[in-house]
Amino acid sequence: MRMALLFVLAAASPALARPQPKPGFEPALPAAHNIPRAADGGIFNASAGYSALIVGTRARRVGDPVTVLLLESITTSKSTASRTQRNGGFSITPPTEGPLSSIDPGALKASGQSSFNGQGNAGQTSAIQGELSVTITEVRTNGTALLRGEKRMLLSQGDEWIQFSGIVRLADIDEANRVISTRIADARIEYSGKGSIQRASREGWLLRFFNIISPF
Numbered sequence: 001m002r003m004a005l006l007f008v009l010a011a012a013s014p015a016l017a018r019p020q021p022k023p024g025f026e027p028a029l030p031a032a033h034n035i036p037r038a039a040d041g042g043i044f045n046a047s048a049g050y051s052a053l054i055v056g057t058r059a060r061r062v063g064d065p066v067t068v069l070l071l072e073s074i075t076t077s078k079s080t081a082s083r084t085q086r087n088g089g090f091s092i093t094p095p096t097e098g099p100l101s102s103i104d105p106g107a108l109k110a111s112g113q114s115s116f117n118g119q120g121n122a123g124q125t126s127a128i129q130g131e132l133s134v135t136i137t138e139v140r141t142n143g144t145a146l147l148r149g150e151k152r153m154l155l156s157q158g159d160e161w162i163q164f165s166g167i168v169r170l171a172d173i174d175e176a177n178r179v180i181s182t183r184i185a186d187a188r189i190e191y192s193g194k195g196s197i198q199r200a201s202r203e204g205w206l207l208r209f210f211n212i213i214s215p216f
Helices: 002-016 196-200 205-213
Strands: 063-093 109-139 144-154 158-169 178-180 185-195
Touching: 063 158, 109 158
Parallel strands: 063 178
Antiparallel strands: 063 109, 109 144, 144 158, 158 185
């Protein structure tokens, strides 16, 4: 009975260890405008949704949405080669007279050699394309802003989500409030999910166990 219980717990452990979305990607809300403003004798209030004519509706404040065009494509390759070779030998010539003259000179010769030849190649290609709408969570004094957001999709065979964060120049955001991901600094993109399809793409717990202890 105890062995059966352990087997059930071990079989269920991969499902319990499903990856979950990281917190901290909730949409940023703009500052409330109902806060009383200190009396300064003026009628104009720049904090009450003011937008200059030259700015228009371009995103520039905390809480404004921005569409990120994901156009990431990275290709890496690496090749190494190494070869070494070493030879050595020695010989002793016995005297022609005396008790050692009967020694065969060929028995006093020795030689050795060693060689090594190794090669290695590695390559990887990754690409992601799509669109993701995020919000401005912080505006900095140097004209940059912090973007952060996520998209979650509930499908019939599981859940999927994509999370994005990065720093963008406000001048790089176009009139349609779009920006290419290659112009975003410190970009972090995470695409993952959970469900039956994700579990089917992972090795079973028994196979992972034998892969750990296998010496081959």
